Amino acid sequence: xxxxxxxxxxxxxxxxxxxxxxxxxxxxxxxxxxxxxxxxxxxxxxxxxxxxxxxxxxxxxxxxxxxxxxxxxxxxxxxxxxxxxxxxxxxxxxxxxxxxxxxxxxxxxxxxxxxxxxxxxxxxxxxxxxxxxxxxxxxxxxxxxxxxxxxxxxxxxxxxxxxxxxxxxxxxxxxxxxxxxxxxx
Numbered sequence: 001x002x003x004x005x006x007x008x009x010x011x012x013x014x015x016x017x018x019x020x021x022x023x024x025x026x027x028x029x030x031x032x033x034x035x036x037x038x039x040x041x042x043x044x045x046x047x048x049x050x051x052x053x054x055x056x057x058x059x060x061x062x063x064x065x066x067x068x069x070x071x072x073x074x075x076x077x078x079x080x081x082x083x084x085x086x087x088x089x090x091x092x093x094x095x096x097x098x099x100x101x102x103x104x105x106x107x108x109x110x111x112x113x114x115x116x117x118x119x120x121x122x123x124x125x126x127x128x129x130x131x132x133x134x135x136x137x138x139x140x141x142x143x144x145x146x147x148x149x150x151x152x153x154x155x156x157x158x159x160x161x162x163x164x165x166x167x168x169x170x171x172x173x174x175x176x177x178x179x180x181x182x183x184x185x
Contacts, residue, residue: 051089066104091129127172135159149174150181160184 050068061081065088074094084104095115103123111131119139127147135155140163147169155163164184170177 071109126169129171129173131174145178147171148178148181149176150178151176153181155182 050065051071051073053073055070055073055075055078057077058075059079060083061079062083063080064084065080066084066086067088069089070093071089072092073090075090075098076094076096078098080103081099081101082103083100085100085108086104087107088105089109090105090113091109091111093110093113095113095118097117098115099119100123101119101121103120105120105128106124106126107128108125109129110133111129113130113133113135115133115135115138117137118135120143121139122142123140124144125140125148126144128145128149130148130150130153132152133150133154135150135153137156138159140159143163145163145167149171150163151174160182164179164182167178167182167184171181
């Protein structure tokens, strides 16, 4: 009899143990399922907060990102070829090693950005704000800078000399002439 009691309690113990892990397994599967479902299901537009997303190392080429708030985010190492950022707020963003080749940044606010080794080659920067930006080793070859304001920006001398050759216009927001903001002679 005694032996039966030990075996019975041992079996009961194993059954309880199995029931416990079965419940834990179901909970884990539910959590994983909900997580995967959330990753697969589209996020409603009302939930999207562009300035809370980290765009580091993303490829946003040929994308419409116009008239959005990206302030304080990071596009470091990203590729934004032919991307439309017209009228967007990118102030305070990190752009290190990013490519904005042929991008449209017309009327965009890029004030206080950290732009190290970034290419704005052939980009449209008409009326863009680059006030107080750090633009070290940044390439502006062929960029349209009419009306752009570079007041207080740190820019390599070579790039300033190149941009002064084609700098024209007045920024409609600040009233600053592009040539004056670059310190052109």
